Amino acid sequence: MLYQCPDYGIDGFEPADDSHRNLLYGVDAPELRVLAEHHTPVNSYFILHDQAATWGVPGAPQLRAVHLSRDLDARTFEVAMQEFPLFAMAESWLLDRRCPPDAIEPPDVHVAADALTRALETRVRRDAVRFTMLDSYTDDGVSPQVVVMLRSPGQESGPAFRILWERYDVVSGAHTLREGGFTTIDEARAWWTAWQQGDPPPLRPPVPAPRRGASSAAPVRPASTGLQGRCR
Incomplete structure (x- = not known):
């Protein structure tokens, strides 16, 4: 198209x-x-x-x-x-x-590869202003991917920090989106550094928030942490 x-x-x-x-x-x-x-x-x-x-x-x-x-x-x-x-x-x-x-x-050109991706994208769309975006990096090289770091609005939303990781499969033309939860900024930075080095550990999904109606996605207010993405 x-x-x-x-x-x-x-x-x-x-x-x-x-x-x-x-x-x-x-x-x-x-x-x-x-x-x-x-x-x-x-x-x-x-x-x-x-x-x-x-x-x-x-x-x-x-x-x-x-x-x-x-x-x-x-x-x-x-x-x-x-x-x-x-x-x-x-x-x-x-x-x-x-x-x-x-x-x-x-x-x-933006096709979700699986049900997990569709469910997470639904939550990101729904919770427009709840989370603050701390940093992001778009890598559009041989294996396109995007990593986003978020800060939760409060304890009722589960882990204080989140990582969203989107990967695009150039063969199938579909993408996956996964989410991980981190208690501290240092833990989130450690995962980010491992991703920079090409060997990130699996993301641990955030524990569901105990408060009824609380949500676990979605970033729109940008702020900078000074984190650096991978060089091309």
Whole structure:
């Protein structure tokens, strides 16, 4: 499938102010291609792939979630954008901005390999703002994979730190997503270091939270720990 540049549907509209004009410049670039989108007269939601990211900062997120809203009376628009390393994380951000739950369909290049992956991605999509993203690394080399480190919102959510690990099988064209729980940041960093060195131990799934309704996934607020990913 050939993915196209985004069409924001703003002919005859003006940016609400200069900040939205500048944001539009950032998301209206030829290297950004649509992976998924949903439109209403007022809102447009996109998940974009930055094709130029592979030549930029090593390990940087390659997905962009974009929400464009239109004021039909004033004929103005506003833009919001956030970078994400995982498709489900981009979905969670769009859902938090009132995108209908079933409106964004994964593209044909993003196929879950098994039931565990589908279940975990459902939780990541659902729990949009509960977890803080501490770091991520996207490795799009011979064996593409993405690793994300998260901090839990509190003890009721189980282990304080999580790792999400997505691996893409170039033969089958499908990906797996796995989750591990860590009590301390040092434990999470130790796993990250082992992954950097090419020999990570199996991820231990987080113990289910005892509190009813608590969840165990999903990252949208970025913060940096200074962790470094693997060099290409």
